[in-house]
Amino acid sequence: MQPRNTNWLREELLQLLSLAGTLAGLCITGVTLFHTTGRAAIATVADDVLAVSALLFLLCTYTIFIALRTRNEKMAVFLEKVADTLFLLALTGMVLCGFVMVYAVW
Incomplete structure (x- = not known):
């Protein structure tokens, strides 16, 4: 297996850094929204x-x-593989939360 080009690795990490930071803020906003609207069991x-x-x-x-x-x-x-795994787990959690929210509204 050949090592990747370091410039490509750096660009990938920079893009993932921006996206992960944005999605972390979105998750925190969602938690805040749930706390201000009420405490139903599904919420x-x-x-x-x-x-x-x-x-x-x-x-x-x-x-x-x-x-x-x-x-x-x-x-x-x-560390890139670790970051990719963490990102995938977090994104999966967001998708699951989306399904829970749709179920709660439906």
């Missing part, structure tokens, strides 16, 4: 899932930041 599940997703997105941003700062290419590739 409690949804805001818990959004809170965990926000935490995972924030961990993803820290992982990306460290990957961008390291000079060790193997470490950067490993």
Whole structure:
């Protein structure tokens, strides 16, 4: 397996950093919205899932930041995989929360 081009890796990490930060803010906004509108049982599940997703997105941003700062290419590739996994888990949580919200409205 060939190592990736470092410029490509850096660009991918920068794009993921921006997206993860934005989605973390969106999750926190969703949690705040649930807390201000009421505490139905379904809202409690949804805001818990959004809170965990926000935490995972924030961990993803820290992982990306460290990957961008390291000079060790193997470490950067490993941290990229960790960031990708954290991002995928957090995004899956957001999608699940979306299904819960649709179920609550329906």
